[in-house]
Amino acid sequence: MLRFAGFELDQQRAELRGPDGEPIRLRPKPFAMLHLLATNAQRIVSKQELMEAVWPNIHVGEDSLFQCIREIRSALGDDQRQLLKVISGRGYLFEAEVSGLPTGLSVDGDGSAGIASGPEIAVSAGRRLPFGLRGTAAAVAGLCVVIGFAVAVILAPDFFFKREAPTVAVMPIIGYSDDSQAIAIANSVTEHLINGLAKIDNIRVVAPRSGAPAANPTPTPSSTQSDFVLQGELQKGPQSWVLQARVIEAATGEVQSVATALVDVNEPDVQLLQSRLAAGVGDTLTRRLNVLLEAGTTAGGNAKVVIEQAMASINQTSRERFLASQTMLENALAGEPDNIDLQVALAALQTRGIQMVWYGPIENAAAESNARSLLESALQARPRYIPVLEAYCRFLSATNHFIDSLVACAEVLDFAPWNGSALYQLGLTQIQLGRFEDALATFKQADRFDTPVVSRWTWLLGIGWANLLLGHNEEAVRWLERSIAITPASGRPYMLLASAYQRLGRPGEASAAMAKALELRPGSTALNVASPTDNVSPIFLEASKQLQQTMIEAGLPER
Structure with missing residues (x-):
């Protein structure tokens, strides 16, 4: 049990408690990071050290690290960065006084925890038991540990005999074609699936051996020892690339889920093609795995x-x-x-x-x-x-709880890495917080995954909106028109399109777009279509005010 600044960090229960004793919700990765920082209090911990400790053997970007740091600060109410400080160019410093480090740990010269030497048993600071009583104390302490462990096992067997995270073996996707392009795409889709599944918090992933041929369906020893096996085949049809994949329970051979993804055979962007094929099956299979595990x-x-x-x-x-x-x-x-x-x-x-x-x-x-x-x-x-x-x-x-929403939407992606709907909500939150470039990247990521396809118009709309807020009006028109082509019955895209046309000096098209918006949303005015103002960034408020003015110029009634 670590204690600092009124908080308790209970590793056994994986729980952070506030000064009032109430648990504070913290995801597993931020919890692990906070525990590492607390056990290394008063020492600068580098970004690399944090990333290697929290995400061992997995390559993640710094965004994941920053998200954990934000969640830790939010949980500790450390908005002023008094407990967890950034040391420019070096890493992070947890400056709180921490008590409760396990007996037997000492602090080395560099501030890191090490094993204390010597036969003496510490009772309290600056005081030790007489040598004659040390053996008795050690025996009593050992007996207490044994009894405590036995009681704990009875009361909480799941903690001590916790089942390891289930393992998913990803077999090479089979490319059924003599076309070398099909085999190359199948290999790339396999890599996409491995990388996506490896990000999920509650599973382990076994990858095929390097250089395994995409046309070889023979199971490897690692796949037969896993809990689940993911297999798939890629075919090139006259209209579409077709990827069919399934999750099989290894012990029984029972097929637990089947997913199919189709992408236009004429898609010129090969990376987009590979991403959408992997996401198309990955999202469906991930959801089924989640149900099986929960x-x-x-x-x-x-x-x-x-x-x-x-x-x-x-x-x-x-x-x-x-x-x-x-x-x-x-x-x-x-x-x-x-x-x-x-x-x-x-x-x-x-x-x-x-x-x-x-x-x-x-x-x-x-x-x-x-x-x-x-x-x-x-x-x-x-x-x-x-x-x-x-x-x-x-x-x-x-x-309008946008800071909390950042954390919650990112947490969805910890268990559903191809979830386009979560990415869309995350992008909306970033817009409200004035992070327009981040939102644009998030919406584009959702478009690269395109799952579920029925929601495609929403992230196209998001890309258009983010471009408008950034002043990229030509780009905004292109994306908004694509959104409308998919779902022409929503008034909001037409309003944004009208604003983009107006800014580009195309008032006739702006008026026509606004007329269509008012037809779809009768009674709309500048007052009732305004963006929320609670908990939003001043940057967003100013940009929205300017956007609304161009809508009025295009024909949106003020009242």
Whole structure:
């Protein structure tokens, strides 16, 4: 147990507790990083040392490190960087006074922890037992350890005999073609799948031996010793590249999930082609693996039917249908109050209601409170379940809790690295915080994965919006027009397109685009389409104000 600045870091329970004794939620990677920093307090720890300790044998970018540092500071309330300091060009310094380092550890000259030498047993600072009592003390201490261990094993067997993370063996994707390009693409897709799966927190990945041919389906010893095996075949059809892959339970040979990805055979960008093929199967198979590892989370029977019926109306603009769906889910949840999927479904529906302004002010506050309570309960029960993490990410973004949303959406990607919807929400959050370049990169990443394909228009819209905020008006037009071509029934893209046209000195096209937007969203004015102002960056507020002015010039009514 480490103690510092009123906090307790309990390694046995993997828990950080605040001064009030209440647990503070911290993901596994930030927890491991905080523990490393705390055990090396008063010593500068380099970025490289942190990355090698927290992500052993995995190459990750500095963004992952910075995200962990941000989450640690948020958990400690260290906005002023008094506890965790950046030492320019050298690394990070945890400057708190830390007590509770394990007995037998000493601090070496460089500040790092080492094993203390000598036969004496420390009782308190500056005081030691007489030599004659040391053997008795040691025996008593040893007996206490044995008894304590036995009791702990009885009370918490999962901690001491924890099952190792399941292993997934990724077999080389087979390229069924005499075309050398097909084999090269199959090899690259295999690498994409390995790299993506290796980022997931709760699994281990076994890669094929270097140089394994893509056309060789023979299992390797490592694949037969794994919990799951991922296999796949790539074929070039007349219209599309077709990748079919499956996850097989190694012990039984049972196929647990099958996924298919198709990409236009004429796609000129080979890297984009490879990325979308890998993401197309990777996202589906990852979700299935998550369900298998988070046993007991999936709804069955009547709950599944209720969720399907309620979610069928989630995108409807009829307030009456929305309220009927809400009642349906509330009744089902009353009968199964511990059903995680019902909790998530109701919270997701209420989040949608908040976004669509289907609640009055009092109802809105109650819906937000209820959705948060449901999601926090679900997170406590299933902290690694992708649907829970996705719903929480969207909820925080929709309710303007943007700093928390950064962490929550990044956490989705720890378990679903190809999740385009999480990337879209992350990009929206970055925009609200004035990080337009970061948002543009995030939306483009979502476009490279393109999962799920039905949401493609949203990240195209995001790319257009980010370009507009950056003043890249020609680029904005190109992406917004592509978004509209996929989903022409939404008014928001037309408003942004009108603004881009207006800035480019094309007032006729700007007026036409705004007229279409008002047709799709009658009653829209500068007041009711304005971006949120709570918890947003001044940079975003100023850029939005300028954008809104060009919309007014293009024909958007002020009131």
